[in-house]
């Protein structure tokens with residue numbers, strides 16, 4: 537049992553919900569506030585690799601999670617015409633009986649995590665956020681936007697790339713930056729050959745196909761979008777078809793099926809990295825609030841999930857709160873910086889059409905690094 541008895545989590549995304557689960561499992565009371573009054577998540581899915589599967593086991597949600605996901609082991613790398621280049625074997629880090637990787641719809645993941653957090657007793661309030669924070673030696677007084685207030689021994693800002701809590705701690709020092717690229721995504725019925733993550737890469741672009749369920753998969757592609765243009769929603773299907781016009785193989789075959797602009801999920805890439813300890817006193821940032829990166833290595837949510845788990849372990853491991861949060865930082869900072877920096881680098885090399893960039897080597901190095909214990 538921790539002497540930290542009550543924690544406020546700000547933000548009910550992947551990181552905030554995993555923190556709620558992990559802290560409740562340590563017997564710590566959790567209030568969670570989420571700014572959206574309807575707790576929705578945007579469409580399509582997410583890739584979660586072997587380190588995430590391992591941490592889902594440690595969060596105690598693995599079976600429920602796997603029921604909602606499409607499990608696979610290998611990652612296949614193809615050229616832009618769909619010819620196989622290499623197959624990277626998965627690492628079954630959660631144990632030989634569990635898969636290496638999964639694809640999961642964001643909605644299904646949200647349901648697993650929010651259901652578990654609530655079942656474990658996290659008190660969730662929607663449609664509100666923090667108005668003010670005032671710290672003293674023993675706690676943080678919080679006033680919420682609905683006029684209610686509370687006192688907590690720790691406040692965790694898990695409020696994403698545009699974090700309000702980050703602004704409260706660091707002012708304008710860290711603000712999101714558009715990298716020059718955007719991601720296009722679209723769901724399809726799963727093709728029988730997509731029983732693994734299929735990544736199509738080359739100097740002229742890239743795309744991927746990710747299985748999410750027996751009958752569902754999604755396509756993603758990244759593109760260079762100088763100046764971060766705004767597109768009319770009804771243009772999106774045509775634009776996505778245009779962005780992948782140079783890609784053949786199965787991606788090329790599927791291209792003409794991208795017809796419903798309402799189903800295209802378009803997202804400019806924005807990054808931020810807090811390059812100093814992610815806490816001040818009793819207020820800490822985790823997940824994208826501290827280290828939002830690009831999706832090139834498929835590890836942003838993975839890092840948020842790992843943050844949550846490590847926080848729960850350090851909070852019950854003794855010493856002053858400052859010492860515990862320093863230990864948290866020691867376990868998280870370099871690992872997140874590696875993922876953040878290399879994800880951004882991969883995007884820069886794509887924009888430069890750099891044929892010499894060793895994407896396969898980077899993927900293998902990332903898998904080896906993230907397989908290391910956290």
Ligand SMILES: Cc1cc2nc3c(=O)[nH]c(=O)nc-3n(C[C@H](O)[C@H](O)[C@H](O)COP(=O)(O)OP(=O)(O)OC[C@H]3O[C@@H](n4cnc5c(N)ncnc54)[C@H](O)[C@@H]3O)c2cc1C
Nearest residue numbers: 547549550551571583665695696823824831835836837838
């Ligand atoms: C295009 C794209 C594809 C990606 N694909 C992958 C992938 O395949 N694999 C992977 O691991 N990662 C992927 N990521 C990264 C991943 O989505 C993020 O790293 C992850 O969602 C971070 O979780 P989070 O909880 O920190 O932040 P978020 O998921 O952004 O959650 C923040 C939550 O806080 C809420 N909130 C915001 N402001 C406030 C406030 N003031 N008060 C209260 N609540 C607030 C938000 O409504 C939201 O619910 C991708 C990202 C992008 C952009």
